[in-house]
Amino acid sequence: MQEENEKKEAQDQDxxxxxxxxxxxxxxxxxxxxxxxxxxxxxxxxxxxxxxACEQWEHRAIIxxxxxxxxxxxxxxxxxxxxxxTGQTLEPREVSETLKNLCEMVEKQCGTQFNHIVLNYYxxxxxxxxxxxxxxxxxxWNPTIAAISLGDSRSFVVEPKSRKIKxxxxxxxxxxxxxLIMGGDIQHRYRHGVPKNQSExxxxxxxxxxLQGPPGTQRPPHPYMKSHQEALNQDEQDGQDEQDGQDxxxxxx
Numbered sequence: 001m002q003e004e005n006e007k008k009e010a011q012d013q014d015x016x017x018x019x020x021x022x023x024x025x026x027x028x029x030x031x032x033x034x035x036x037x038x039x040x041x042x043x044x045x046x047x048x049x050x051x052x053a054c055e056q057w058e059h060r061a062i063i064x065x066x067x068x069x070x071x072x073x074x075x076x077x078x079x080x081x082x083x084x085x086t087g088q089t090l091e092p093r094e095v096s097e098t099l100k101n102l103c104e105m106v107e108k109q110c111g112t113q114f115n116h117i118v119l120n121y122y123x124x125x126x127x128x129x130x131x132x133x134x135x136x137x138x139x140x141w142n143p144t145i146a147a148i149s150l151g152d153s154r155s156f157v158v159e160p161k162s163r164k165i166k167x168x169x170x171x172x173x174x175x176x177x178x179x180l181i182m183g184g185d186i187q188h189r190y191r192h193g194v195p196k197n198q199s200e201x202x203x204x205x206x207x208x209x210x211l212q213g214p215p216g217t218q219r220p221p222h223p224y225m226k227s228h229q230e231a232l233n234q235d236e237q238d239g240q241d242e243q244d245g246q247d248x249x250x251x252x253x
Contacts, residue, residue, distance in 0.1 A: 026158065026170060030186035034172060038109065038148065038179035048150040048176075050098060051076075051204055057121055063087025073127040079116035084215035085136055090118070099206075102148070106208050110181055112144045114208040122154065125199035131159065131191040134182075138217040139209060145182045146208045149174040152201035156180065158192045174205075 019036040026032065039047065055076040061068045063086060077083070078095040095103070099117055107113055120129065134145050153176065159169040174180060182192075194205075212219070 022172075024170070024172070026186060026190060027184075030184045030189055032158070032172075032183070032186065033181040034174075035109070035179040035181075036175055037177055038105075039177040041177055044150055044177035047098070047102070048204055051119065051150070051206070052121070052202075054096070054098075055119055055121075056093075060088060071129075073129065074121040074123065076119040076121070077117060079211070081116060081211045082214050083116055083118070083136075083138075083209075083211060086132075089215060102206065103208060106146050106148070106179065109179065110144055110146050112210065114146070114210050116209045116211050118207045118209070120205045120207070122152070122194070122203040122205070124202060125152075125197035128196045129194045131157070131193040133161065133187045133191050134209065135187045137219050138211050138213050138215060139187070140212045140219045141188075141222055142183070142185050143187055143210065145187065147174075147180045147182075148206040149176060149178045149180070149203065150206070151176055151203035152199050154194050154199075154203055155197065156192060156194060158186075158190050161189055161191055 021036075022034040024032040024034060057074040057076050059070055059074055061070050068087075077090045078093050078099050079090075080092050080095075082092055083090045095117065103114055103117065122128070134143060153173050156172050156174045157169050158171075160167055172180075211217075
């Protein structure tokens with residue numbers, strides 16, 4: 001039996017090598033890295049089943065437009081610090097040995113440290129998450145956010161926060177066993193979300209963050225405010241140039 005498992009693991013790793021890592025440049029200062037097979041299929045399958053069975057899943061309420069509504073998904077979390085977002089506070093919760101080991105793997109890949117984990121359980125395609133950004137003060141400037149996808153593949157949508165930017169939303173399909181890393185100033189300039197679909201299959205997303213302090217922690221003044229604003233201006237101009245190109249193409253057709 002052990003020999004069969006080792007052969008299957010080796011086959012998984014061979015299959016994984018066929019898929020390449022994607023480096024996605026949303027702008028000069030905002031980027032994502034997508035690793036389709038960060039885990040082997042065997043590892044991902046086992047992890048999905050363990051998290052589904054062992055995590056403390058909750059159906060929690062958030063505040064949207066001054067109204068309390070239930071999130072359209074279940075969630076769990078772990079970390080030594082409380083984390084507050086959208087009107088709710090996630091109190092400290094012990095990190096399991098499984099999540100510790102997983103976090104170490106992700107830290108090694110990203111070259112950065114994480115101290116908080118949020119897990120979202122999408123029971124089917126009706127469960128989703130609206131457009132938002134990980135831009136809370138306690139995350140500091142230009143946080144690195146990493147997320148492992150398990151289970152059903154779901155579309156991940158990224159769009160500029162500014163309505164002046166006419167860029168089309170960027171979409172990528174997040175597969176079972178994949179890792180998505182977001183970096184640069186993506187959280188300050190873009191929003192992301194997972195829309196509904198028609199699937200009846202479940203999905204678990206495991207997201208890693210580094211909290212610089214408890215709720216109320218203020219990030220310092222931006223060290224590169226001038227270049228940051230220049231990047232915003234350039235992003236708006238790039239979006240306008242793209243829109244002008246589309247308009248010209250439509251007129252010629």
